[in-house]
Amino acid sequence: ATADGTLRVAIVGLGWWSRERVLPALANLENCTATVGVSGSSAKRERAVADWPSVEHGLSYDEFAAGEAVDAYDAVYVCTPNALHLPHVETAAEFGKAVLCEKPMEASVERAERLVAACEDVPLMVGYRxxxxxxxxxxxxxxxxxxxxxxxxxxxxxxxxxxxxxxxxxxxxxxxxxxxxxxxxxxxxxxxxxxxxxxxxxxxxxxxxxxxxxxxxxxxxxxxxxxxxxxxxxxxxxxxxxxxxxxxxxxxxxxxxxxxxxxxxxxxxxxxxxxxxxxxxxxxxxxxxxxxxxMRELFCFFADRVLGEKAIPADxxxxxxxxxxxxxxxxxxxxxxxxxx
Ligand code: NDP
The missing domain is CATH 3.30.360.10 (Dihydrodipicolinate Reductase; domain 2)
Structure with missing residues (x-):
């Protein structure tokens, strides 16, 4: 977190929900901010950095998985197609980051169980707004x-x-x-x-x-x-x-x-x-x-729980x-x- 206690989030997947609902919500929040945008599209990455002052890094999925700019975020929000949640959550957990994963958690029970197991040592919340x-x-x-x-x-x-x-x-x-x-x-x-x-x-x-x-x-x-x-x-x-x-x-x-x-x-x-x-x-x-x-209410709650090390009901x-x-x-x-x- 920043010195003033703000949770810094990497947004993984810059689809319509991330761009139109999440980045604007985070621009307007005291305890949570977006600092990294992860996207398969270089144009979207550049756009996120240009449009949102708090977003300092635009990473490809490979750069994210390799740990680039890993010190620039405390938590990861995963907003890709359902069957692509698991690999990004695994990366986040590997780097010790808290995870907010969009609903549904994954594409099958088996993959969702692997996702939960991967987060054994990090906070995990599912995005039930x-x-x-x-x-x-x-x-x-x-x-x-x-x-x-x-x-x-x-x-x-x-x-x-x-x-x-x-x-x-x-x-x-x-x-x-x-x-x-x-x-x-x-x-x-x-x-x-x-x-x-x-x-x-x-x-x-x-x-x-x-x-x-x-x-x-x-x-x-x-x-x-x-x-x-x-x-x-x-x-x-x-x-x-x-x-x-x-x-x-x-x-x-x-x-x-x-x-x-x-x-x-x-x-x-x-x-x-x-x-x-x-x-x-x-x-x-x-x-x-x-x-x-x-989404503002959801991220505010998530940040409060993670920063305060409190239990997460939608875990x-x-x-x-x-x-x-x-x-x-x-x-x-x-x-x-x-x-x-
Ligand atoms: P979009 O199709 O708009 O965005 C998904 C993004 O994932 C794409 O823009 C792309 O981002 C990235 N991506 C990576 N690989 C692929 C691929 N093979 N095919 C398509 N996209 C890919 O989807 P949504 O934003 O609508 O949904 C994303 C997640 O968020 C889903 O799990 C969905 O259920 C959830 N959701 C939840 C909502 C809620 O109310 N809580 C509302 C809407 C969605 P990039 O180009 O940046 O790599």
Whole structure:
């Protein structure tokens, strides 16, 4: 860290999320700053150094792996396609750096387990931005306080039209070698899965699922253009989740309890205002959360934990549960049976 206690981060992978959401968020943060940009593109590296005063070094992946500018950063943020998280996390851990790894942690349970093992001696956090989001934290708090009674059912939905977003059927999210077993559950399903776990403060015991793909140029390589799945939590609490990479862009998260209901809209998309509706026999109230910079909140939390040497809730073991659930969703959809953990 710097003398004034700021965590210095190397940003690995300068894709749209790193460039448009992470670098701007870090430019505006007191306890965390970006000092290194790692990219396969020399133009992007140069651009990052030119555009962001705190970014002093632009490295290629080989230079990063070789330890160049290793003293210029304390932590590494990995934001590459899923199946390329592991090698960069291994490099970071080898140099003793704290790791913030994007979701999903990796492309398979096996690779995610290797990632967690690599970080045995360094702090590891998975980038679940809903866990530091104010609206989602309020939902958790209301459930904890019993405001809706005992939770009975959770509904989580997230969908987007990937073809309109990326204009490229060879995009890595549709390539199993880079994304993992599918396109919707791996990329979007993680939001309802992890947010359900976070809000209920529990882990699922079993999974049933159905997936569907229309094939064609965009979805021929993935089983889940769309997916619906059900997570059985302890005490008979059920999470019903649906995701699609080829639908209207929308999301919602809802908790129904024995004595009320909470809805969070639009739920999982960052950079939009979130509205919470609380309905109980006493009536309905709503709170609007102005658009928050979720990546700012996420990095602020990460830096606070690492600098303060405090425990990290969304650590590797926490992330592995999601990876196992995602894998079980695909297995359950394929063989049509209920998968028990
Ligand atoms: P992008 O495709 O925009 O960026 C990924 C970057 O990885 C590329 O720009 C490239 O950067 C680098 N890269 C290295 N090898 C490859 C390769 N073979 N194919 C494609 N890119 C490669 O992806 P995103 O930024 O959308 O996603 C990156 C990660 O972040 C994923 O794990 C994703 O799930 C996660 N994510 C999380 C979000 C959240 O809300 N938490 C939102 C968006 C993404 P370069 O040219 O610099 O080498």
């Amino acid at each position: 809903m866990q530091t989001d104010r609206a989602a934290r309020s939902v958790r708090q209301l459930v904890r306080e019993g405001v809706v009674g005992d939770p009975v059912t959770v509904h989580g939905h997230m969908s987007q039209p990937i073809a309109e977003m990326f204009d490229d059927p060879s995009h890595w999210r549709l390539d199993p070698d880079l994304a993992g077993p599918g396109a919707s559950v791996t990329d979007l399903g993680v939001y309802p899965i992890n947010t359900s776990r976070f809000v209920l403060d529990a882990d699922p015991e079993a999974v049933t699922a159905a997936t569907w793909s229309g094939g064609g140029e965009w979805f021929e390589r993935v089983p889940d253009e769309r997916a619906g799945f059900q997570l059985a939590f302890p005490d008979g609490v059920t999470a019903l989740c649906s995701v699609s990479q080829n639908a209207y862009k929308t999301a919602e998260f809802r908790v129904v309890g024995t004595a009320g209901e909470i809805r969070m809209r639009p739920g999982f998309f960052g950079a939009q205002e979130n509205e919470l509706f609380l309905s109980t026999p006493a009536g309905e109230t709503s709170v609007t959360y102005e658009p928050a910079d979720q 590797g073991e926490h992330g592995l549960v999601d990876m196992r659930v995602v894998e079980a969703v695909y297995d359950a959809a394929e063989d049509g049976t209920r998968h028990q953990f």
